Amino acid sequence: MAAGPMKMRATLMGGVTDVRVLMTHPMETEQxxxxxxxxxxxxxxxxxxxxxxxxxxxQAVSRNPVFSFRLKGGAKGDKIEVSWLDNKGESxxxxxxxx
Amino acid sequence: xxxxxxxxxVRAGAAAxxxxxxxxxxxxxxxxxxxxxxxxxxxxxxxxxASGAEPSKDIVIEAPQIAENGAVxxxxxxSTVPGTTSxxxxxxxxxxxxxGKFDFMEGALPFVKLNVKMAETSEVRVVASxxxxxxxxxxxxxxxxxxxxx
Numbered sequence: 001m002a003a004g005p006m007k008m009r010a011t012l013m014g015g016v017t018d019v020r021v022l023m024t025h026p027m028e029t030e031q032x033x034x035x036x037x038x039x040x041x042x043x044x045x046x047x048x049x050x051x052x053x054x055x056x057x058x059q060a061v062s063r064n065p066v067f068s069f070r071l072k073g074g075a076k077g078d079k080i081e082v083s084w085l086d087n088k089g090e091s092x093x094x095x096x097x098x099x
Numbered sequence: 100x101x102x103x104x105x106x107x108x109v110r111a112g113a114a115a116x117x118x119x120x121x122x123x124x125x126x127x128x129x130x131x132x133x134x135x136x137x138x139x140x141x142x143x144x145x146x147x148x149a150s151g152a153e154p155s156k157d158i159v160i161e162a163p164q165i166a167e168n169g170a171v172x173x174x175x176x177x178s179t180v181p182g183t184t185s186x187x188x189x190x191x192x193x194x195x196x197x198x199g200k201f202d203f204m205e206g207a208l209p210f211v212k213l214n215v216k217m218a219e220t221s222e223v224r225v226v227a228s229x230x231x232x233x234x235x236x237x238x239x240x241x242x243x244x245x246x247x248x249x
Contacts, residue, residue: 016208029216030194041130045207052207058135060190060198060216062171062246068212087130 002026003086006094010080017074017098019045021082022066029059042085045069047078074098135197140189140224143197144233147187152226155180155234160225162240166217169246175212178227178234183209185228192221216246 004024011018028038043055043065053069071080076098083093137143144150161175176186184203188211189196198215209227220241227234 047206050204050206052204053211054202054204055199055211056130056135056201057199057213058195058197060193060195062214062216066212066214068175068210070208070210071206072208073206 003090003092006082006084006092008080008082008094008096010078010096010098012074012076012098015073017071017078017080019069019071019080019082020066021069021094022064023084023092024064025084025086027059027061027063027065038086038088040065040084040086043067044083046081046083047071047074049079049081131197131200134200135195137197138195140191140196143189143195144187144226147197147200149185149187149226149228149233152233152235155227155236158225158227158234158236160223160236160238162223162238164239165241165243167243169217169219169242169244171214171246172217172240172242173212173214174223174240176210176225178209178229180209180227180229180234182229183227186211187226187228188213188215189224189226190215190217190221191224193218196224217242218245 006023008021025040026038030037037059039059040057044051045053078098081093081095085091134143134146137146157180159177166172186209187200188198190198201211203209222237222239224237
């Protein structure tokens with residue numbers, strides 16, 4: 001299985017924006033691949049172009065990672081961008097407006 | 100000192116300053132290789148510069164008590180320690196305990212929910228950093244079928 005598309009939803013509720021994002025990625029461990037793990041290392045969340053979360057993750061994150069993040073305040077229409085970079089240098093990103 | 104030489108020196112100084120300012124920005128996008136390669140949670144935390152954390156009730160870990168499938172264990176973490184800027188998640192008994200580290204900047208709440216793989220029943224340790232101090236909470240999750248070998 002190769003890395004693929006992403007899905008994201010950003011919802012404003014009670015003054016907090018809830019961002020849920022799904023990444024298509026095998027996230028293979030060292031044991032599964034006999035020493036050549038294949039996994040996302042960096043996850044970045046931006047709001048209107050400004051970085052708000054910088055995540056570093058390991059091969060211990062499950063296949064097809066799903067993350068939730070929460071943003072203080074925000075407004076409907078704010079542009080959320082989530083991107084990832086894996087240990088083979090592949091990357092992907094997705095955008096959504098806060099609803 | 101002639102004018103050209105002085106100008107060159109000024110430019111060199113400005114360039115050095117610019118490099119110095121840019122370095123931490125580049126470091127942000129990096130991946131803490133040594134911490135992720137550590138085989139003990141304490142070593143991973145030492146590598147992250149987050150040793151000596153004191154227990155805190157202001158870190159909430161939501162997770163199942165028993166995970167039937169170690170390949171997908173949902174963990175939700177929230178810190179109400181004032182000024183939390185970073186959260187690290189470690190699974191003590193995984194081959195490489197550090198599962199993730201999240202840095203939160205202005206605009207984000209110190210909260211993350213993710214799914215992790217657990218090799219076996221283990222303590223999950225969460226370390227939150229705020230104002231140069233570190234705080235820790237732990238939680239045991241029992242695993243029926245391990246999720247690392249696949």
